[in-house]
Amino acid sequence: MGANGSSYPHSCSPRMGGNTQTQQTFIGTSSYSQQGYGWESKLYSLEHGHERPADRKKKSLGLATLKRRFIKRRKSNRSADHARQMRELLSGWDVRDTNALVEEYEGTAALKELSFQASLARAEAPSLQRDLAALYQHKYCTDVDLIFQGTCFPAHRAILAARCPFFKALLSSSPGYGAEVLMDIDTAGIDVPMFSALLHYLYTGEFGVGIAEDTRLQNVDVLVQLSEEFGTPNSLEADMKGLFDYMCYYDALLSFSSDSEMIESCNERGAVAAVPTGSSGGSGAPGTPDEDLRAHKAILSARSPFFRNLLQRRIRTGEEMTERTLQTPTRIVLDESIIPRKYVQVILHCMYTDVVDLGLVLRGSPSSCSLGEVQALVSGCRGASTRTEEAMELYHIALFLEFSMLAQGCEDIVVESLSLDSLVPILKWSSQPYGSKWVHRQAMHFLCEEFSQVVTSDVLYELSKEHLLSTIQSDYLQASEQDILKYVVKWGEQQLIKRMADREPNLLSGTAHSVNKRGVKRRDLDVEELREILSPLLPFIRTEHILPPNSDVLSDALKRGLISTPPSDMLPTAEGGKANAWLRQKNAGIYVRPRLFSPYVEEAKVRLVYL
Missing domain, CATH: 3.30.710.10 (Potassium Channel Kv1.1; Chain A)
Known part of the structure; x- marks a missing residue:
């Protein structure tokens, strides 16, 4: 073994059950470049420069990249409309009021940056x-x-x-x-x-x-x-x-079984069964030696408290001395319903390298999994799992093994896959007690930043009331108040239609005369029931900031009784005239913090320059 590369004798056979030539791919996790003083007092560092396949887009999940991905500005005709509406609002303002609004926006922007950095924070995984x-x-x-x-x-x-x-x-x-x-x-x-x-x-x-x-x-x-x-x-x-590639001096064999009685018997002896490598294990035993995966007990113990406790328990039972006498590796029997065989190469690779490589998943493996609820939630009972679904499932296995480096690598992969198509499954998964709170924060941030895209797609109607409520409460939501009101009402109408369909008799449901088939006209909707559905959401829409002030969307909501009173800044003050809900110093008790909506912010800054 020299300074320019690793060399191993031919007698060190490749690891059993794996491909020694598998290309290393870096996905989601940071590569840890260790530094140390060599015996010649020189500093050595490793630069991971492995290339991905040409058709795979290179991505990084560093803080800067996430920021660029989530906090981006788009130029579109719709943005021009928002800018024009803001320009018309500010046309009657003097320079002091405009400056006060810009300062308010700058303060909110600073809070957004702090909030974004806080959402990215998580405990450092041991390298x-x-x-x-x-x-x-x-x-x-x-x-x-x-x-x-x-x-x-x-x-x-x-x-x-x-x-x-x-x-x-x-x-x-x-x-x-x-x-x-x-x-x-x-x-x-x-x-x-x-x-x-x-x-x-x-x-x-x-x-x-x-x-x-x-x-x-x-x-x-x-x-x-x-x-x-x-x-x-x-x-x-x-x-x-x-x-990892050659597994020289391996002293552990990972074996898999779905035989609960055999696994229970192994657990009674420390959850490890030590058998000679030449034995097939007999009927009901785990796999044959050719199907076992080689590993080192030292690495398993160092990276996973689960494996460490398991092996320490075996030492206390005295089985360690038996193995040393027989010169046999320890066979660790894993319950395949908890840790599917198809993921074990990924787990071992991360233990030896700190890199989560989903390319090592055994795609054709018939492994069963106890996480059926998770799989059904994220895949909708489809056949093959997607990369995101595999990362979600592997995340739970990492928590079971107490292997935080693997868990965080899986979180990174899930966040990297955020898109309109994957947003709702990721939100549902991350909202559950078994989901990742870190992923949930990133998904909610994505929803706030991409809200204008979400509401113009069918994804809007798949959002839960809780997720929609959390979104419209944000000061950083990238949408105008008029659009927020418009699409929240549309969401509520769709929820009401679903209720009506659910109330249909079984004989009618699914027929040509059902609600889903014939459709529902707006006048057929029960306004009282619609108001009940929207009652938790509408109070958080900042109607005082709806532009233009004579908005048809606002007028329609008032006419239908969805909003009981007009915006407070439309009502006259005791001194006469109207208060300004955009400014603190002219609030007359009705000030509402304006959202940090990019087209409004940019137009306010441009207006201030020309005043």
Whole structure:
């Protein structure tokens, strides 16, 4: 293994059940570029430059990209109409009032930026580097003991061999679980703290932990000599990707079963069944060895508290000693109704690389899944799952495994797929107790920004009352008040038609005379029932800001009794004249914060320049 790439002996066979040549694709998650001081005091970093297929659009979900995607301005004829209406409103204002309105808009814009940044916030997921540092510190599932100057260092054979040519050659001559290996280092000046720091570097790519700064600087020559004796490792990411591809020194087999009795029996023994690799397991057992997936207990323990607790429980039962005696890997039996086999390659790949690659999903797998409610919700009982649906399902598996890096990667994929077509399923899923609150915030932000597009499509009628209510309460909704009123009423009328269809007798429903077939005229709608449907929504429409003031939409709503009183700024004040609901200083108690609607904001700024 040299500095320019990973190399593995031909005796290290590819991992079972996977394709070693699978292209690595970065989707949604950030690639963590680890930095550390090499043994020659050089800084190594890995730049992930893997190309996606040519027909796949490159996307990034960084804060800046999300901001550009959600907060964008469109130039259209409709925007020109809104600008004209705002220009007519401001034509009678003096410069002080216009300036006051612009300042109000600027304050709201600052709040929107803070709100947007807050919506993107989420707890930082532990990276591969951080989890491997904890693995070295806590010594989970060690399988070799290094003896240096009378001090024992429990370690993990696979990680050391993947990271360092010296250890790769040394450990190959000391096979077996729990082997004690005496470290004979030719380089002079190495003490126990420095040796510990070198091991920490192999696990994390960071050198110097546990060594004082002045001591580290005094031993530069020692580090140069060590690089000659040990060899210079690649970046942590490259070596861990190689370990995933080749699975050298694997000590665990992931097996799958839908036999509840067999799984329960395994659970009684620590949820792990240890069997010889040459055994098929007999009737009712999980898969044959050729169908099992190889893994390393150290990586499973480091990345997932679920696997760590499972393996620790097995150690307490004494099965660890049996496996060491028989020289057999541990077979971990997974319930396929909870963790479908088709997703396990994705899970393992993320454990070794911090990258969620849905290209590793076994599309033709007949795996069952206990998340039927989620699948039905997002797919409508269709055959093949979409990329978004797979990310949703995998998100729940990640929560079960307590693997937050995978969970956040799935969240990123779902948010990346937001569009008019996927908006409602994503909103429904993320609103559930089992959904992602982070995804829900992004979906609601998308709905507010794309509201003008949503209301002119059938997506409007699929929105729930709760989602529509939350949207029209926002100060940042990208729509005029006239359009908001117009389409909220349309939404209410559609809800009433659905009620009428549901009340039809079974014999009539679906026939040519049914409501759905013959249609309903507006005059046939019960205004009282429509008012009841719209009563939670209409109070949040800022009728004082409807433009033009003589709006037909507003007049119609008043005539039908949907709005009981006209906007307060249309009523005369005690002093005579009319109050201005747009301005704080001229509110006469009726001020309403104007929404940060882009065409209005831009026109107000242009007007201020020319005054």
